[in-house]
Amino acid sequence: MRISYPTSVKIIKVPCTGRVDIIHILKAFEGGADGIYLVGCLEGDCHYLTGNIRAKKRVKYLKTLLDESGIGGQRVSMYNVSSAEGLRFAEIAKEFTERIKSLGPNPFKLNKIKSTRDSGRGGI
Amino acid sequence: MIIADRKPFDEIMSMLAPYRDILVLGCNECVTVCAVGGAKEVAILASQIRLRRTKDRISSEVHEKTIERQCDIEYLEELKDTIGGYDAVLSLACGCGVQFLGERYTDVLVLPGVNTTFMGVTERHGLWTERCQGCGNCVLHRTMGICPVTRCAKSIFNGPCGGSSEGRCEIDKDTPCAWHLIIERYKKKGMMDMYMEIVSPKDWSTARDGGPRKRQREDMEI
Numbered sequence: 239m240r241i242s243y244p245t246s247v248k249i250i251k252v253p254c255t256g257r258v259d260i261i262h263i264l265k266a267f268e269g270g271a272d273g274i275y276l277v278g279c280l281e282g283d284c285h286y287l288t289g290n291i292r293a294k295k296r297v298k299y300l301k302t303l304l305d306e307s308g309i310g311g312q313r314v315s316m317y318n319v320s321s322a323e324g325l326r327f328a329e330i331a332k333e334f335t336e337r338i339k340s341l342g343p344n345p346f347k348l349n350k351i352k353s354t355r356d357s358g359r360g361g362i
Numbered sequence: 363m364i365i366a367d368r369k370p371f372d373e374i375m376s377m378l379a380p381y382r383d384i385l386v387l388g389c390n391e392c393v394t395v396c397a398v399g400g401a402k403e404v405a406i407l408a409s410q411i412r413l414r415r416t417k418d419r420i421s422s423e424v425h426e427k428t429i430e431r432q433c434d435i436e437y438l439e440e441l442k443d444t445i446g447g448y449d450a451v452l453s454l455a456c457g458c459g460v461q462f463l464g465e466r467y468t469d470v471l472v473l474p475g476v477n478t479t480f481m482g483v484t485e486r487h488g489l490w491t492e493r494c495q496g497c498g499n500c501v502l503h504r505t506m507g508i509c510p511v512t513r514c515a516k517s518i519f520n521g522p523c524g525g526s527s528e529g530r531c532e533i534d535k536d537t538p539c540a541w542h543l544i545i546e547r548y549k550k551k552g553m554m555d556m557y558m559e560i561v562s563p564k565d566w567s568t569a570r571d572g573g574p575r576k577r578q579r580e581d582m583e584i
């Protein structure tokens with residue numbers, strides 16, 4: 239199956255979505271990511287039993303942290319896809335990319351670049 | 363252990379507003395266990411502050427550190443060469459840690475990042491509940507190991523009151539009536555006689571009513 243998805247999506251492999259911590263995602267936003275989504279196995283199919291359920295709860299909490307930070311909770315999402323659903327994976331990649339495009343770039347990244355230019359130092 | 367809650371983010375941001383260089387300082391004990399002020403929460407809050415300040419175009423440096431205990435003078439010492447370099451320190455320790463840090467470093471501005479809420483237990487992952495108010499004169503031996511001071515909303519010693527219904531307290535249906543629990547245990551152990559005993563009123567001077575408390579062991583002093 240040769241299914242294409244937007245090239246702006248960069249995949250980071252983890253053993254289980256349960257491994258993804260809140261700080262990993264915050265650091266990714268500090269690193270300039272415009273949006274981040276987790277793709278876990280279908281609920282009930284987790285090899286580690288509840289990894290994907292825990293990831294879902296973390297994403298929910300993370301949305302509040304991102305709203306507080308002014309980055310916006312809409313920039314994170316969690317999806318559940320089985321390894322046999324290549325088409326669905328590509329669809330999600332497109333859907334999420336569209337959402338992030340409509341939100342525009344990560345405001346942290348924009349201002350960081352500007353302040354580096356203005357002051358000649360890191361800004362933060 | 364001592365349980366705390368992170369302060370609302372906006373409150374933290376307005377507290378920090380006048381300061382540019384900030385240290386977010388965690389504590390490795392109670393507040394780590396209740397997931398509010400350990401190294402992990404320090405990293406998360408520092409990241410949030412950086413994201414927000416940069417978004418709002420506020421020039422700032424946010425540093426992170428976590429020490430073993432902020433309520434112990436020997437662990438505060440390790441900060442002595444660095445702590446003077448920040449405009450403010452946001453401590454994620456309980457109120458004891460925040461105060462003690464400020465007492466040790468009187469030139470440093472120490473701000474609280476958490477609301478210290480109670481002394482309690484981890485009932486399960488993610489759920490902490492209150493058990494003791496440090497009344498200074500424990501009665502658990504008379505109340506079957508259930509604290510009426512803390513777990514009875516009225517802290518009464520002759521419960522249950524008229525608000526107890528089907529084992530629940532009138533303040534909300536999720537709160538068990540402490541006196542209902544106590545009586546159930548008396549019955550189970552065949553110890554209802556203890557409930558019937560008349561006891562003298564509790565001396566509250568050992569609790570907060572007697573002012574700030576201290577404990578001293580001269581044999582331990584160096």
Ligand code: SF4
Pocket residue numbers: 364389390391392393430431432433434455456457458459460
């Ligand atoms: S400073 Fe507070 S949170 Fe930290 S160890 Fe001491 S009592 Fe516990």
Ligand code: SF4
Pocket residue numbers: 493494495496497498499500501502509510511512
């Ligand atoms: S009786 Fe006093 S010391 Fe004992 S558990 Fe209750 S509040 Fe704590």
